[in-house]
Amino acid sequence: MAEVFVAAPDLPPPPSTTGAIGWLRENLFKGWFNSTLTLLAMAFLAYAVPPLVSWFLIDATFVGDAETCRAAGGACWSFIGAEFKLFMVGTYPNDATWRALLSGAMLVTLFVVTARHMLSPLVAAALWLLLPIPVYWLLGGGLGLEPVEESRWGGLMLTLLLAVIGVVVSVPLGVLLALGRRSRFIAIKSLSIGIIELVRGVPMITILFMATIMLPFFLPEGVELGVLHRVQIGIIIFSSAYMAEVVRGGLQGVDRSQIEAAAALGLRGWHTTVFIVLPQALRDVLPPLIGRCIALLKDTSLVIIVGLLDFLGIAKAASQDPAWLGFDAEAFVFCAAIYWALCFSLSRYGRSLERRGHGAFRD
Amino acid sequence: MTTEQHDTPHAAPGDAVISMEGVHKWFGDFHVLKNIDLEVKQGERIVICGPSGSGKSTLIRCINRLEEHQRGRIIVNGTELTSDVKNIERTRRDVGMVFQHFNLFPHLTILENLALAPIWVRKTPRKEAEALAMRYLERVDIAEQAGKYPGQLSGGQQQRVAIARSLCMNPSVMLFDEPTSALDPEMIKEVLDVMVELAEEGMTMLCVTHEMGFAKSVANRVIFMDFGEIVEQNDPDNFFNNPKMDRTQLFLSQILSH
């Protein structure tokens, strides 16, 4: 007769390898080098955290004027509250604030809807491309709305405006430049390479100065462009060159056999580019494209040097307010927190795309 | 049906669909095709075989101008292939091609893969193109996968989709470049079955393959290539039973020995 096999019972692991102790051992105290680093890090935290906590929270003032703040000695968050509108929209007129809010709401809605993959990529792209139209109308006025001068646009609103329009326009331009770079026509090819390499070889500040000072020379007689528009154009030119390089990487990644299959079906070059090559290239480079968007959002803070009061500029200006002197740190901490939140959400979106990219319809 | 019109009418049986006269091609200094003369008549089914690197792929890729020949003439459906882009596009619409690695478009669904060319090349209205695509998907027995992406299908299914994609353009000739050699053995048959069916319906076919069973049962003519030349061609019976050239004999003994 055959012997009956009985599985051995599971034994619990040694206690020191699992649970909290096991985790500590594995992650913080594995070997003398690791343990020393852990102890050093703890010492640093013990030294740095308590003063920060008391400045941020314990000694901080949340309601009250500048005097209350100075007496308490901690952070003066009521300053942020008092200047909140300035931070958000600069000196945009009070009775038109709703227009800025509505624009912001449109932007946030579109971002959320896109980030949650609730729209097909084509519809999402179309909506982003169209977004500047209602936003410009709302912010600038005209057609039934009271006009608001551009010099009064500022704060976070201006930062987002420069960045979003910068991205929305520079991505298609970048695609065109990247395609141009691969063109059979030498003239188009050299022009594209020329623009890309010229722009990439120059710091953004230089481009901003050149845009504000030199653009008017190129405009036809009688056409005037405000500083804001000139800066916006500068940002778009700068960003397009970088977007083009990202897109080029994607174009190179599309296998030649795809182009051959399209050609064998009789598709024209343009159809092949639009329906076969670009969708695959863009899908592959979405994460680095998002990376460029983050970089651009941060780069817009450079517009301060041509006198625009974007989010960072307004933070600096607000801390010069005679009623609230001496609270620069709060202004910059607030500014940094908002920048971080924006960039972090974008970067999370990029990560979610990377994960999706490895999903079902990859070959 | 009006939307399946051809720029060049399908030839009558017996007319030459493809004729190559003294075709030479070089890759740089490398003489890959040497003095190729080949005429393919309407309804003919030709199998091309030969050792790796002998120029089989290059030969059939010249027929739809995926490769450019440098000497000689290639005439497809009465149009000579030159650098004239219009002629090339017209020829490609009428010549279907199936690749070793399927080359489906990974970002499009199966249905979109099939409907794309009819919509943009033949200007068929979308609804009609999709109905046409579904008909061909049913023919290759894969209609239930229409909404999936190529990456979700097995190799055999992908190759059947690729064949259906070509058929949607209602081609007058089909070129196959080793359509089964990237497939697992158990999937080869499902693809060969589709090809046999096509042959039975009278499709003109040029097929690079080492599936000798297919060659014996389907081909009217088997062509053996080596070093860029057509070494020998004959009907399958004579080709396999009394090959004349020693190179053919050697090749056959090699591939039939396993």
Ligand SMILES: Nc1ncnc2c1ncn2[C@@H]1O[C@H](COP(=O)(O)OP(=O)(O)OP(=O)(O)O)[C@@H](O)[C@H]1O
């Ligand atoms: N684009 C190219 N540039 C240079 N040489 C090439 C190119 N394509 C093919 N060749 C060479 O031409 C020769 C013939 O290639 P071809 O692909 O036509 O051979 P084949 O008979 O189809 O071989 P296989 O059975 O391996 O597919 C090979 O030596 C190959 O290396």
Ligand SMILES: [Mg+2]
């Ligand atoms: Mg080959």
